[in-house]
Every structure is written in structure tokens, then in C-alpha cells.
Amino acid sequence: xSTKGRLYLDGVxxxxxxxxxxxxxxxxxxPGEMRAVIGPNGAGKTTMMDVxxxxxxxxxxxxxxxxxxxxxxxxxxxxxxxxxxxFQKPTVFDALTVFENLELALKAPRGPFACLRxxxxxxxxxxxxQVMEETGLTARAGDLAAILSHGQRQWxxxxxxxxxxxxxxxxxxxxxxxxxxxxxxxxxxxxxxxxERSVVVVEHxxxxxxxxxxxxxxxHEGTMLSEGPIDQVQNDPRVIEVYxxx
Ligand code: ADP
Numbered sequence: 001x002s003t004k005g006r007l008y009l010d011g012v013x014x015x016x017x018x019x020x021x022x023x024x025x026x027x028x029x030x031p032g033e034m035r036a037v038i039g040p041n042g043a044g045k046t047t048m049m050d051v052x053x054x055x056x057x058x059x060x061x062x063x064x065x066x067x068x069x070x071x072x073x074x075x076x077x078x079x080x081x082x083x084x085x086x087f088q089k090p091t092v093f094d095a096l097t098v099f100e101n102l103e104l105a106l107k108a109p110r111g112p113f114a115c116l117r118x119x120x121x122x123x124x125x126x127x128x129x130q131v132m133e134e135t136g137l138t139a140r141a142g143d144l145a146a147i148l149s150h151g152q153r154q155w156x157x158x159x160x161x162x163x164x165x166x167x168x169x170x171x172x173x174x175x176x177x178x179x180x181x182x183x184x185x186x187x188x189x190x191x192x193x194x195x196e197r198s199v200v201v202v203e204h205x206x207x208x209x210x211x212x213x214x215x216x217x218x219x220h221e222g223t224m225l226s227e228g229p230i231d232q233v234q235n236d237p238r239v240i241e242v243y244x245x246x
Contacts, residue, residue, distance in 0.1 A: 004066045005031030005167050005198060007052065012061030013222075014047050021047040023222035024061070031167075034194035036209045036230075037202045039219035040242065045202045048219065049170050052200075053085050054078040065168065084166035088173045090157040094146035098137050098156055101145055102128045105160035127163065135159040135189060151182030155189060168198045175208045187211035206230070 007029040014022040022044045029035045037045055050056035051063055054075040063070040070078055092101050106124055132138045135155040140148060145156060154174055161169060171190065175183045187208060190199055194214070203209055209216055210230050218226040218239050226236040233239050 006064075006066060007168060007198060007200070008062075008064040009048075009051070010062045010064070012048075012051055012058045012063060014044075014051060014056055015059040020222050022051065022058070025219070025223050026061075027217060027224065029168075029198050029200060031198055032195050034190060034199040034201065034212060034214045036212050036214060036216045037200060037219060038204070038206070038209060038216060038233075039225070043219040044222040045219055046172070047222070049085065049172060049200075049202060052078075052168075052170060053083060082165065082167035083170065084161040084164055084168070085170040086157055086161055086172060086174065088176060090153045092145040092148075092153055092156050092160070094144065097142050097144055098132065098148070099128060099141045101156055102131055102159055102163055105163040131159045131162050134162065134192065136185060149182070151178050151185065154178070154182075154186065158189065158193075162193070166197055168200070169193060171199060171201045173203055174201065175203065175205050183208050184211065206234070 007027075009025055009027040012022050012025045013020060025044070025048065037048065039045055047056060051058050052070065054070060054073055054077070058071060061071075065078075065081060065083065068081055093104065096104065103124065106127065129138070132141055135158060137152060137155060137159060140152060145153060148156065158171070158174070174190070175186050178186065183205070190201060190212060193199055201212065213230075215228065216230050216233050217224060218233050218236075220242050225242065226233045226239050
């Protein structure tokens with residue numbers, strides 16, 4: 001299989017003042033795959049995301065994305081390879097409409113050249129319409145972000161990342177605080193996004209992870225404890241012991 005767009009962590013460790021936040025973590029996410037990463041607090045999930053985006057440098061080990069070695073690259077260069085990250089707290093602009101937020105994201109000097117292409121060829125509006133459709137925000141195009149529901153704000157931010165045409169989208173706890181209906185919408189949205197792009201989702205909500213319906217990686221003490229379909233990992237005795245606490 002081609003390595004284009006494949007995320008590859010090989011023996012990654014991160015040591016903070018003698019404490020191993022990641023401990024020899026190896027992981028492969030294939031192009032177009034969606035992977036859910038779960039694990040108890042302190043398992044190393046955030047540190048893993050930080051290492052992929054260049055926010056934290058591994059103490060040892062290698063991080064690759066396609067042909068690129070990310071291990072010593074800085075954050076901006078990694079973002080320019082088409083790796084987008086959605087933090088838990090949305091950073092949408094309240095005083096702008098949904099449309100304007102998406103337009104702004106298109107002009108942000110991040111992400112691969114596709115964004116520039118859309119502006120130069122006058123396809124920006126079509127692209128914004130397409131992303132509003134994909135995220136379910138078409139009817140809210142002219143509304144200020146300030147009046148959106150919690151779920152809609154999260155989808156708008158996912159939409160802003162899509163404007164940058166990422167090859168890999170990292171999503172941190174997207175359904176925290178969402179209603180059941182919003183959670184379902186989010187699962188459907190992420191399932192649609194994956195395929196064309198790779199998606200890595202860090203999440204606590206196991207029902208949501210089940211709704212995503214893809215391979216799950218369980219982290220514990222900075223390393224991989226178990227990997228496979230949700231039913232398999234939930235029945236793994238090691239997972240039951242450390243994560244589910246029964
Ligand atoms: P998770 O996201 O799974 O809750 P984290 O990646 O945030 O876990 O943290 C893993 C461990 O590393 C935790 O014990 C945390 O306290 C520690 N840690 C994270 N960042 C730092 C840091 N900058 N300095 C020291 N320890 C840290």
C-alpha cells in the first residue's frame with residue numbers, strides 16, 4: 001500500500017521531568033481511516049495529539065506522515081502538510097456569521113494549496129456552500145456564530161478545518177456536552193469526512209465511539225493497551241481492568 005497520507009508513530013516516547021507521558025507508542029493510521037483513541041485520564045491521548053502536530057517533540061521515536069518525517073518539524077510546517085486539529089473548545093468568531101467564519105478559514109494562511117486555488121479560481125463560495133451542506137449548517141449561513149447551539153458551533157469549527165482541505169484531521173473530544181441528537185449528527189459527520197481524509201478522534205464517550213463504528217486504540221500509561229473493534233476492546237480483560245474499572 002502507498003504510504004501517502006499514512007500516519008505512522010514508531011516507538012514514540014515523551015518524557016517530562018522524568019515522567020513518561022508516552023512510553024514507546026507505535027501506531028499506524030491508514031489513509032482515509034477513522035481511528036478512535038480512548039483511555040483513562042493521564043493515558044497520554046493529548047500528548048499523542050501534541051506530538052503529531054509538533055506542539056511537543058518526542059524524546060525518542062519517529063512520527064511520519066506519508067513521506068514526511070514530522071519528528072523535528074515545527075507546528076506551522078506540519079499544518080501546511082494538511083494536518084488539522086480541532087481542540088475541544090471551539091474557537092469560532094462570535095461576531096461573524098457562519099458563512100463569514102468559513103470564508104475567513106479559507107483565507108487563513110494554513111493548510112495545503114487547495115485553499116489558495118479556490119480563492120484564485122473564484123470557487124470559494126461554492127466550496128463554502130459545499131462545507132455548509134456537509135456540516136448541516138446551510139440554513140444557518142447568515143446567522144452569527146454567537147447564536148448557534150453548542151453542537152452547531154462544534155460543527156462550524158469542523159467546517160472551518162475542512163475549508164483548509166486537511167488530509168488528516170485530529171479531533172479532541174468532539175461530543176463533550178452535546179445532546180444525544182447532536183452526538184449522532186457528529187458521528188455521521190465524522191464518518192462522512194473519513195474516507196476522503198484520515199480522522200483521529202480522542203473521545204471519552206464510548207457510545208459515541210461505538211457510533212463511529214471503526215477501529216479503536218486504547219491507551220494506558222502512555223502506550224497501546226489494546227486495539228480493534230469496540231466490542232473486542234471492551235471485552236479485553238486488560239481494558240476492563242484499567243479503563244472500565246470493573
Ligand atoms: P490524557 O490526554 O490521556 O488525559 P495527557 O497526554 O494529557 O493524558 O497526559 C499524560 C500524562 O503526562 C499526565 O500524567 C500528565 O500529567 C502528564 N503531562 C502532560 N503534559 C505535561 C507537561 N507539560 N509537563 C509535565 N507532565 C505533563
